[in-house]
Structure formats: structure tokens, C-alpha cells
Amino acid sequence: MTKARSAIIIGGGHNGLICAAYLARKGLKVEVLEARNTLGGGLALTSSHMSLHASILKDLKIKLTSQAPVKTIALGPDGEHLCFSGNTVDGPEAARYAAFREEYLAYAKALGPLMLNTPPRLKDFDRADAMTFGKLGWALRFGLGEEAMREFLRVAGMNVYDVLEERFSAPLLKGALAYDAIIGCHVGPRTPNTVLNFLMRLFHDSGQQRVSAAATTSALEEAAGKAGVTMKCGAKVASILVQSDKAVGVTLDTGEALRADIIVSNADAKTTFLDLLGTRHLDALFAHRISKPRTDGDVARLRLSLKARPTVPGLPDSDLSQRLVIAPDMRTVERAFNASKYGEYSKEPVMDMMLDGRTLSINAAYAPLKLKEGWEAGAEGFKAAVLTVLERYAPGLSASVETAELMTPADMAEAFGNAGGHWHHGEMAIDQAFMMRPVHGTAQYETPVAGLYLCGAAAHPGGDITGLPGRNAAKRILRTA
Template identity: 50%
Template sequence: MTKAKTALVIGGGHNGLICATYLAQAGCQVQLVERRDTVGGGAALHHFGEGYSVPALAQMHHPLHPKIAKELKLDAPAPAPASAIIALSREGQHLYLGENGATGTGLSAEDQVAYIAFKQEFGAYAKALGALYLNTAPRLKDFDLADGTVLAKLGWQLRFGLGRDAMREFLRVGGMNVYDILNEKFASPALKGALAAQAVLGNHVGPRTPTTALNYLYARFQELQGPASHGTQIADHLRDAASDAGVSITTGVAVEQIMVSDGVATGASLSDGRVIEADIVVSNADAKATFLNLVGPAQLDAMLTHRISKTRTNGDVSKVNLALDSAPDFAGLNADDLRHRMMIAPDMRYVERAFNASKYGEISQAPVLDIACPSAVNGALAPAGHHVLSINVSFTPYRLKQGWDEGRAVVLQKVLDILEDYSPGIGAKVVASEVLSPVDIEAQYGITGGHWHHGEMSIDQGFMMRPVHGTAQYQTPIEGLFLCGAAAHPGGGITGLPGRNAARRILAKAAR
């Protein structure tokens, strides 16, 4: 590292930690400032009730991309046991959707065969897109050598990695919605419902929204990195890695303003009155928070400010945490099944209808529930014999007509009512509960709109247009200011790729 000697990373989410670690390992003096009392952001552990803990937002996630572990020489955590998505059924006829196959009462042989082919086919597409996810998204205008190389890699992967016929099929399905794709492939409503829910969860889209194929491919790309595990350890793991690399971490202090002088970022002022000067400032915050709040429109061009302000960043998912005085009992599931990801999305129309409500500022009458029971694998998360359920509830819009003061209780009651159908008697076991609406997620984690992914993952806000064109490629119009969070390519989820790609971009620029 020649030019930039000091770096300030704003925000200690997983991407901020990863980016800081890369920079520190490259010889940069890195300070990381996090407004919460702990690092890890949505991937940290969250405590509620008396003695209960759950993953804050990322309740289940696939491993970070192996390149990150390799490049940062991280101790690999013990690989998680293979996990599946369980499509829960009221009648106890659950489906198990794994990496290598699907089983369950009533699932036809045709669907089982089609499932394996589908996972392979979309796995191949996701692998081909890896050339894009693993690199700075190339500009399409005025592209330089690096941009050209990425485009060439992508083209090569699509044409020769996939082969001609698969590439043609990819080009056909890439812009489609998952509803049509899954209807082409499968008969089982339960199977399609769970896969559709997996594709759309976290975004303001329904299965019939165009280009949701890409949302599924992004989920599929993460599946390729390994089986999902409960998000209880990654924050500590990354914090230790950052500390070991020499990153100086300050928590409980917010950045109030990114200081800009003559178009160059010079550091930041903090809520405790301190000012940190740095050659490079890296923001793990979302684009609206970074540009509209921390930098301020007065330092930016008007149209860019406008475009950032118009990005779609309203979250649709509430997190409901339940503490139970005994193990939940789902008919037809054994105790070991509780380690899997349990999905209540009985069919695709159910998911689409659940989405419809959110379009009009209403909580779904019958929301999709994405349920994890982390205490099934980690007894430390609840007192002996007790359990916790961590539930993503979709769709529950950020802008709620009735307001979230009323909305929280409505969401909790809906979740309990639905759960009661699948696990009779579960309501009586609840000893503590908590609802984090998108509004609460925004307030607690500083994510504008409470959107998991720091903004919709859609083609118009993706790749070389993430978060908006003019500040893609991790760089910003402010010299020395970079984005390293989910607002940057490739986006949300626990991949670590925005943090890694940003660090590589910064280091490549400094080496020039």
C-alpha cells in the first residue's frame, strides 16, 4: 500500500469487518467505528427476554465465500451439518428440500427428479454469474481493462462454462419470474411455495414479479458456498479476525458527518465530539444514510442525490423472536428437524397474496413465515429446556397505513395464530416475545427503511447500477470515499463479497 496509510471504516457490520480486515492485512492503519455497542450488525447475536438470544437479523446464512476465508487466512468454522428447507404442512406432510434432493410424503417421483435437475441447472447459472458477483461490476460505458476482463470472464462462463444450450436457456429464464419458472418445472404446490418464498424473501417482490429469477439465482449462489447454519457465531469470528489483523474497533460511537474538503473525504466527526482523519473513508452504511445523511446533498450533484433518494429501500420483513418454555412441537417433525429452515408458504399464490397486501401498505392477512430454531443446535441461547424461535415475517411493509405502534401487536398475533395451526399449543409455551418491524430495524441497525439488503435487490438496482450508476464500483463521487456494504454490488445476504470487493478496489486504486 503506497498512498493510503490510514483508513476509517464506518459501521461494523460483517462487510465492514471484512473490508477492514483486508485493508489492515494489506498494511493500512484501520479504525472501525460502530454506533451499536457490539459489532456484527444484523449478523450479531441479539438478546431478549430473560436469558434468551437469537441471531439479530441473519437468522440462517450460508458460509462466506471460501475465497474470503482463504485470502484472509481465517480459521474456518466447523462446517455446518447439511441443512434443508422444510416446507411445513398443516397436515404434517412436510417436504424436505435439500441441496441434493427433495423428499416428503406425497411428493411425486417426477417432482423429485425435476428438483434435482432444477437445483443443478440453477446451480450452473449461479456459478456462471459468480464471475460477476466476485468482481467489481463492470461499467458498460468507458470501461477500462478491469471492466473488460470481468465482462470477458462473464461471457466465457456463460458461453463455455454453461455451454451453448444452457446459455440460451439462461438467457430465456434470467428475466423471468419464479412463478412461471417453477410452474414449468414442478407440480407440487408446497414445493413451489417454499422455493418461491426463498426467492422473494427480503425484497419487495412477489413470485410473479419480473426478474425474480435473478433473486433466486442470488440465493442459489449463496447455497453453493455450503450448507446454511444459524447466524450465532459469524460476528465474533469476524471481529476477532479484524482485531487480529490490527483493526482498531470503537463501539458505541456514531459517525455524525463524513468530512469533505474540495471533493475529497478527509475523515469523519463522531458523536462523542472526536474527529478522525483518514486517507480513506469506507462506509458500511446504506447509500441513503451515507450520501444523504453523512456526506450531505450540499457536497453532491443534484441528479445523483435525486437518484439515491429514489432508490427503493423500504423493508418488508419483520423479525419476530419468541422464547418458549419447552421445545416446539410440529406434528411430523422430530427434534433433529428443528435445526433446518422451516418455511410456511404453502403455495405460490399464498406468497403472491401475502405480497399484495404490502403493496398497499398493509400487513399480509397470511404472511410468509421463515422460521429458525437456533436453540436446537446451540443450548446456550436459552435456559435449559427452553427454546427460541427466530421468525422472518413477510410481508409487513415499512410504510404501514395503520402505523407500526399498532402494527407490532398485529404481526405478533398473526404469527401466533398461524403457528398454532402448524404446532397446536405453541402459544401457551411463549414466555417472551418481541417484534422488530422494518421501522425498528431501521432505528436499531441504522439501515434506511429497515431493508435487509440496504435496498431492493433488483436488476435496476443491481450490478453496475448498485446502489445507483455514478457511484457503483464501490467508488463514490467523493474522492477517497468508498462503499463496502450491502448497498454495493453484489448486495445483501451474508456473502462478505461487498466488503471484499470494496477492499480489493481500494487497494488496487492505491497501488496505482
């Protein structure tokens, strides 16, 4: 049982709320301080999302009513579209796809012991670390079996381009699957280890169930409230207070100081250590290391308000509210990525979107944080590039646009106090994953400063709406604090 009696959580994103609820249920007095006027953080930007991990729903007694399952429809330039629904896809490669899904879902499941636990340390490991390694080894060797384990080890480090090329022929099918492996990150289908991104996404795959962001936020707020958590919005933390090398409280931007036995940060790692804590409390090596993770966002959000519902040839109106993906083939995705390597936005962006009434919310890639010409100069050009692509699939759409609101990674950084505006508080890549997320020295939710912990997407197992960083962090805190 923890000795700490009180905790402050910096940030009321979904991970902060989950961590808070777990701690409060074990008797801690917990206060969540959220800078924005609403709770939920980036959850508000997700039009449909994977559901929170089942263990969280069970532990916190949350009942989420999912709406009708959402399908992903890859739009074909010729009006021939491809519909993915759960484990099935239309067309001649249906059987191949079902076998691929089954195989890759098994690989994803084998990652379970890592995803659901504190990542083990590579040296000085304790009993819990040894148990996690043991369970992982067992899941790979006996859960998968020898042959599948060998194949898993072959593909896990590969790029998603090569793997999909080995398995499928239809360009549209490969384009849509590759898109799901790269979206949110600064990678292209040919970037090494993108199969790992794909597997981590599959681990959280709830079979395309759609849960509204608003319903999830309310349910989390209610669960935290019932557990006794106090939540304050419009409360921006300006600094973390340290006394005798221990975190003892925070100050707000109003100057008010608040104290607690432990401080848990839902903010990203660079903001937590470099802005809120300050390098004077860190040794030089760690301060250097924590400034290095790749945290520049590369996706923009475009919200179009339309005069009328668009028409997409070959797509019935009833399917317009499904998740629509424009990634016609893997080369187009890779070419779109090429531009962002040189600080340019994609002239032919790839995207996914959802229509709600007459509002079309689009995630468009790639849109690098550090655009060479600056976003003030580049915003209109990028909007035009997105509309040019959309016009090919939905003729007449551009003329129907009433307003077009663009949120670049720089805007996301500003809105969510998130260094770099990255969807997941940092790249989801092998060198920034598991026992290296966000960096060695703070990958087990603890930090070099006693009493200070991380609980957001910057921590293992990273981003997306899963709640696992918040849950795992709480479990770790309750074990040792």
C-alpha cells in the same frame, strides 16, 4: 499499491470488518467505527446463514467450524412435510428437483465473474472492466454451452412463479422455492426478475451448511485484529468531513473528529450520502438519483419465548431445530405480498423459523415499513396473524407463548442506522443490481467524492452474509486509492 496510508471504516458489519482486514493486510492503518455496542451488524439477526465466500475464508485465513448441515423443511398444512437437503428433496419430484438444482446452480456459477469483481462500467470502461465482460461472456457461452446459455437468457428476466410452474407440480415444493426467492425483499413470486434473486441466492449457497452468527463475528473480529485493525464500538459517526472536495475524516456524535486518507462506508447508501455526507457535497443530479433506490424493508422478526417445545404433527421433535418454512403454495405467497403493496401487513403471513431451545425466531413476510395504520397500532395485529398461521401447524403453540418480541423494519432501521430497515440495504432487483447498485455513479465502490467508498450490502453484489461487497470494495480501493 495504494498511496493511502490510513482508512476509517464507518460500521462494523461483516462487510466492514472484511474490508478492514483486507486493507490492513496491505499495510494500511485501519480503524473501524461501529455505532452499536457489538460488531457484526445484521449478522446477529440471522439464525443460520450462508457461509462467507470461500475466497474470503482463504485470503483472511479464517477457519469456521460448521455445525451439522441444516435442512429446510416446508411444512404442509395436512401434516405432510417436504424436506430439502442440499440437492435433494423428498417425494415424487426428487429427480426433477435434482435436475433443476444442477441446471440452476450452473446458471448461478456463470454469474461468478460479475459477483466476484467490481461491476464493469457501461461507458469509458478500462482494461479491468473489459476483462470482467470478457470472462462473463466466456462463462455464459462456453461455461454453460450454447443451449444452456439460451435457456439462461430466457429465464433470467422472468418471474420465479412462471419458472417453477413450468418445472414442478407439488404446490408445497413450489411455495418453498418461491419463498426463498422473495424473502428479504419487497417482491412477490410474480414480480419480474425474481429468478435473478433466486440465482444470486444460489450463487452463495453453501449446501445448507450452518455456521453460527456469533462464531462468524468472532472469527472476523479476530482476523481483522490480527491484521492490525483497531475496532471501536459505541462510536457513532455523525458526519463525513470534506475538504477541497475530498473526504478527509469523520466526526462522531460526541463531537470528536478523526482523520484518515480514505473513508469507507459500511452504512447503506442513503445514510452515507444524504445523512453523513450531505447533499451540499454532491451535484444535484446525483443527489436526486441517490434518494431514489427502493430501500423500504418488508420483513419483520418475531422472537417467541415458549413455555415448552412445540409439537408439529408429522414432524419428529429432532427436526424442530431445522429451518422450517411456511409457504404452502405460490398463490399464498403472492397473496401475502398483495397486502404490502397497499401498506398493509399480510393477514396470512409466510415465514421461516428456527427453534433454539425454547426460543423460536421467525422471519415473517410481509410487514411493510410504512404500515398504513403505523406500527404502534399494527404490531399486535401482525403478531396475532403470525400466531394464527403457526397455530395451524403447531396446535397449542399460542398458549405456550411467554413473550413475543416483534422487530419491524422501522425497528431494524433504528437499531442498525439503516434507512428503511431493508435486510439488504436496498432491493435486490435488476434495476438496483450489478453496475446499477446502489445507483449509476457509485456502482464501482467509488463515490463522486474523492477518498470516499462504499463497502456494504448497498454495494454490488448486495446483501446476505457473503462478505463479497467488503472484499470487492477492498480490492477496488487497493487498485486505485
